Amino acid sequence: MQNEEKNLLLAGELLLGRWKVIEKIGEGTFSQIYTAFDVQNTSLKVAVKVEAPSEMKPVLEWESQVLLALQKRSPYVCKYYHHGKHGDNFILIMELIGDNMSKLRGAPDATHGVPLSKSVAAGIQMLDCLESFHNAGFIHRDIKASNFALSNGPVTNKKYFVIDFGLSKQHLTAEGTVVPPREKAEFRGTSMYASLRAHRREELGRRDDMWSWYYLVLDLIRGELPWAFDAQKKNREVVVELKEYYSEQHLNRMVDGLPGARHLLKIGQYLQTLAYADAPNYALLRKCLKAVEDKDDEELLLEEWEAMGTTKARAATWTERLAKEQMSDETLLKVAKHYGSFFDLGDIKPLLVLQEHIWKVERRVSKNALAFQTFGERRMREQRKRHEAMLKRRDSDMRVRESMGAAKRLRQQHEAAREAAREAARAKEAARDSPRPTREEGTTPVVTTPAAATTTTPAATTTTPAATTTEQASLPTGTPQPPESDLQPRRKRSRWDA
């Protein structure tokens, strides 16, 4: 909220003749959230989202219409009660739900990344929300942890709901066809999680929500994204450069060292293949994400080791994973045993080294099985491991940033040198073409004075920006229209709230 200190509603205020305000419970960039109760049924507590009038384009009315439209189409949104004007403010009355997903990060076990099982579970639930949201015909365009909040009810029945549809857009018509893309769009989303296409001002589709989801899942598992610092500092250009580097050129570096890296890589590679109108294969994404957690899935595991082809390659990978602690001891042992502990390595020396490693792992596994570890000890051990892994990743991310910075500086130096050379050439040419004594054929030499020389200045070209035409999607009447048409003046909001 821009005007943080000012409360838009007061406790005890009656809204739309039915809802009495209790207290403020939250704040977004452009809105405030309050609790209220129904005066006709005092046990019914609701949430009120209120948006103050401003010079920027309001979005809460659109959000209310989307929520209303989704009531019968998706079980992953909260219940809609009412919307309308209260004084100068627009309000939306909806079901009161619980904590948002950012709370996962604040948990004591999440200092260096949210534990894998929690990250995967959250990722799967977000996927359920998005699949349902997309199938209802909308794209969200602002996927981030704070836009998923836990439903109420018994702990065992809690699930995440997707919230905040202020930037959502109708993507499918009533007939189920995809709304044609506009030539140019405006930035929509949050810099930390926005897809590259959002940064490039392209029309977004379902695939872009999935990219944001992917970034968010990686953020949970990794503890931070490679561009976290720059997104927070609002270094737009660097964020885009880093996203290009990691998402388009070196996807493997983004997942390197993470548990289930090859499955995470597969997700990214799949997302790269999606076109604007494509419906993502949610089942495939779900399967890949589930496999991330299932480190010891025998079938997948063997498939991976088989693909390595030679025993030598397997032995090398085995040793590397042992060193980087990328696989559990139990799994490493399972692999070693499956391949007869790499006994046909040929050379005796590496074989002995490897065998020594295997024995160590074997001892560790049997010791771990016997040793009693308290919950606290186990948590400490895991945290230490995650912390070390995060430091390593941070180091590698920093090296990439530095090398990109160095490459950029080098490019700038080259460009400056080239420009200087061009300038020198121009000066040389100008000196050659400058008026000087000339001898015309068959005439006596004539001296032309500089005053007689004609100088031509390039005509100033003024270009007026071409009028932008926005392809308005032909949506069935009665369907909510997005508030953001590029033809209208718009909120100066570019959610760089990371």
Ligand SMILES: Nc1ncnc2c1ncn2[C@@H]1O[C@H](COP(=O)(O)OP(=O)(O)OP(=O)(O)O)[C@@H](O)[C@H]1O
């Ligand atoms: N129905 C609800 N019940 C309980 N809490 C809610 C509800 N809706 C939103 N909140 C809380 O309020 C926070 C802000 O809400 P919301 O994201 O809708 O506001 P916003 O102004 O659109 O935010 P931003 O623009 O910063 O993303 C949410 O992260 C959530 O924690």
